Amino acid sequence: MSITPFARRTRLLSALALGAVGALALSACSGGSTDGGGTAEDPIEITFQSWVPNVDRAVDAFNEARDDIHVTLETITAGPDGGYAKMLSAVQAGNPADVAQVGYDSIPDFLVNDALEDITEYVGDSAEDFVPWQWETGVFGDQVYAVPQASGPLGQFYRKDIFDSLGLAHPTTWDEYYEAAKVIRASDPNRYIAAFAFNQAPWMIGLAQQGGANWFGTDGDAWVVDIDGEATLSVVEFWQKMIDEDLVKIEADFSTEWNADIQNGNVLTWISGSWADAILRGTAPDTAGSWAVGAMPQWVAGENVSATWAGGSASVVLKGTKNPEAAAEFALWLNSDPTSVDILTSVGAGWPAIADTSVVPSLQDDPEVFAFYGGQDIWDVFAESDAAVDTSWKWPPLSSTLFASLTDNVKAAVDAGTPLVDAYHATQTDVVAALEERGITVK
Incomplete structure (x- = not known):
């Protein structure tokens, strides 16, 4: 041929x-x-x-x-x-x-x-x-x-006023994040620590990257694909637990419902890139002074591992x-x-x-930005986050296929109530097939 x-x-x-x-x-x-x-x-x-x-x-x-x-x-x-x-x-x-x-x-x-x-x-x-x-x-x-x-180094935007009222500190580990989610959920039937944004492949990829996953590499002139590896599935199982225990709200971010939840305090954190500051200020101007920004929760206490959107x-x-x-x-x-x-x-x-x-x-x-976050210089957080990004991460050809497959498979799993890990297995299969179909060698 x-x-x-x-x-x-x-x-x-x-x-x-x-x-x-x-x-x-x-x-x-x-x-x-x-x-x-x-x-x-x-x-x-x-x-x-x-x-x-x-x-x-x-x-x-x-x-x-x-x-x-x-x-x-x-x-x-x-x-x-x-x-x-x-x-x-x-x-x-x-x-x-x-x-x-x-x-x-x-x-x-x-x-x-x-x-x-x-x-x-x-x-x-x-x-x-x-x-x-x-x-x-x-x-x-x-x-x-x-x-x-x-x-887009990731950080954790959170409603500090509500965290304070519940006696919660900024979660520095994922274990603390899980415990805070339970307190938040018990405080109000409409309140969640976060939205599970099934529509955002970059968000899901960033979470996996921060958990130590590296989905793509090269070996000679072949691509190595590891979307459903151990590090990724460990992160996925954490969010599966959050979904199973009704600790996160399953909704698309940037949707009308999500915008309202950010405005009224029903979704209290958003793990997102530094650029999300402008979105929060534009979406929920009446919440000025109520937000703060912290580093991403860590899988191992004391570490400083970040990722990007x-x-x-x-x-x-x-x-x-x-x-x-x-x-x-x-x-x-x-x-x-x-x-x-x-x-x-x-x-x-x-x-x-x-x-x-x-x-x-x-x-x-930046007086306008700092005032929105209660006087906090949030750029210190993102400077540290950017410096802590795993720079070995590689983006593959056909990233558009990756994004579409991941969001489609995760949404299907959420809608059907099937395990999220199955969605990642399916995405692995989809992406390998798409690369091979384009004549790209995959190991």
Whole structure:
């Protein structure tokens, strides 16, 4: 059987994930050049696709600072069924945007679809400006395909006022979390420590990662898949116990019901990324002063192990742009210039990918944010969380398949009342089959 171009790219991605330096099947040729750059009278026009709310503030700041490049923002829907599908279709049609926001988890997907420009010559000297593990999410072999923007280190948002009224402290271990859940449930028939968000694969993956799981690795040019390994199932069994004992509310987060429960104090904690701060402030403004943030509960007392919500997101230059140099220049500015990073942080884009966060004013003093959390500097928590992320975690090709399979299987288990571990076994089978169907070798 002949090997398809797609199979060649995916096999090569496996090799690149191990740092192999070989002949690249992922073409690095660009769709055009800037022909010497733009001028004030005739600036280079580029389009930037992003889902981050209020990112237009950063785009406006760039346009005000530069007269040789002009950026037009195109707002898209996040995720594989929204903006990503649109991006890939445009690349295939030969009319892509120039710069696009893509999650760390989806960069391999874009690579195997040959949808990214190699921007090494434009940004390759900037690695030292960024947190190493975030920078590496866009590096395959010696080629740079993305400029990191921000990560989503996990923390535990909780209603400190209600915890205090019940004599509860911030749970520092999962055993304490379980005991607190029982006290909270007994205090009010409508009250739960958390929602079990069956709709959020990134949340479930983050919990597994924090529990010591590592779902994907490479062995030679083959992928190793371990979604239903011992570490994962130990975490799953904990949440199964929480469901069986009616200690968590089974509901989709970001739903109307969930929003109401956050507002009225019926759901008291939310384990989520640093960017969730902006969501809480926007969803439940009347609860200002009632919340606090702590580190994730630990499986072993005294440890400091964290994880992320789907890693984070980056700026990529899409294959076929006519202005790769200008596009890469904007991507680098957007994610490293202190003015831009300050704007992105304040609007909830996530924990900055730049190495020196001391240059970000909103991380040093943010009266609006700190007041919402009773005067707490919550960024200290996320700085520690980001530093404690397991950086060995790898994202595979077809992460969109992973997310869809996991949410579908978990929802089916919850609806039918069948064991959650079965959902993870099914997801293991689904993902292996999907990789093999695409010609990707799996061990």
